[in-house]
Amino acid sequence: MSEQILERRVGIRGWLLQPNPRGRTQATAQQLYKNWQRFCGYPLGLVGLAIIVLLIVVAICAPLLTSYDPIAQNMANRLAAPSWEHLLGTDEFGRDVFSRIVYGARTTLYIIMLVAVIVAPIGLLIGTCAGYFGGWVDEILMRVTDVFLSFPGLVLALGFAAALGPGITNAIIAISLTAWPPIARLARAETLSLRKADFIAAVRLQGASAWSIILRHILPMCVPSVIVRITLNMASVILTAAGLGFLGLGAVPPSPEWGAMASSGREFMIESPWVIAAPGIAIALVSLAFNLFGDALRDVLDARGSE
């Protein structure tokens, strides 16, 4: 791209494409904009992003979008077919399925956000420490990681959820416990390749402490691939959460949760398929969206793929 052409552009686009950034904010914004431009080259990724944005908007605006209380029962009108009054029909207690799907988006978002917030720092910290310090620190941290990795995720989550008792918070803890090891592995692998890099040697020669090297120089380098990894993991987190809900170990009954909704809809699958189809489609759609988004993000950030 020739710089003269870009320089003539004005406004926010001009500011974003200016060859000589005038401040740190502008420099960072320019990098983000460049990545965004590249992301736009992935239509499927955009579709994924659109669905995720939709999920967030729906979760935030839930009361505005629904005219029924998601837990209000109306036994007179149970298992009603979809109509203008009840867009997706009603379930076996006469609750509006559309309202429950919309409020269920809140539950799902709540779970994945908390899992991401818990898992990313733990995985990053354990992985970078193991990779940077090496030796016995590496041995101990990685053997612990191996123990967690050696169980299938869902089984481990089931075990924890069963031990801790049902409930969304416990489901989140259970899922987080199974989701951090791959992040730690990834961060460790990245750190091993960075540890010998000259730019890390240069920082060591400035007298920086090991912690400041890990936190300020190595960690930022691992963040993009960890973000990609977590985004791709979101699909399995959603499925695990739904699975726990389905088995009665997730959200407690009256509260709307897609997995639990699918579970209770199972009984009426033949006569009233909408009760199970709606949450099923919602789960599939959101998992797919995170996968599409994560794939595109990986290509844009040029991070090494999954293990």
Place this chain on the structure above:
Amino acid sequence: MIDVRNLVVRLGSPPQAVVKRVSFSVETGGSYGLVGESGCGKSTVLRAISGLNPDYRGEIEIGGKVLSPVRPKEFYRSVQMVFQDPYGSLHPRKTIGAQLLEPLRNQRLPRSREAVFEALTSVGLNPELRYRFPHQLSGGQRQRVAIARALILEPQVLLLDEPTSALDVSVQAEILNLLNELREKRGLTYLLVSHDLAVIAHMCDRVGVMQAGQIVEEVEADRLRAGTLEHPYSRLLLEASQQYGGSTEEPLTMNGAA
């Protein structure tokens, strides 16, 4: 300024001596070159002096003090290093300005805009570049940034690990001349490692020729320029460089002599 006595470094498993009883000294304001083919241990000597590899035996003395293998924080204010590959020695995700402030932060020195301005202009770069990322600069510009970063702590000793071998020839000359200017202006002491005899001849007063972990010959740079070396290995090295380098390296050598 720099005194290295009986330096032995063992690397690998099983450990093998890569540097075998190397001794040399560089006076204050001097410029000493270590030359030799790749794998002869010259960079290992540099890493031991810099503190990157604390696993050595022998004595390293800088500014009259014998150093402990694990260096105190203050040590790095007096000794800094410039790496071979300017593409690998700058953090890819930090702006130039942020990277220049990093040494000051690590040494708990006051950080200021002026320091960055000063550092960039002193190496002949436009201060406007401070908000760029390394990948937006050329190789020569990056190496200048790396030099600026090393000099921002105002060290007395600069360790140079093949500072120009990753650059193309025209840029090489610029960087070498910049380094010579900075040495004169700031009274720096250089220890330069290179496999390129022309670079050494241009930059150094004294030269140690290394082979298989040992210094086989130590001469004044004048003798290197004149081509009167004694040890058979040094002569071999000189011959090889003359055959290989040809016309592109000649002017450099002439400049250095003048």
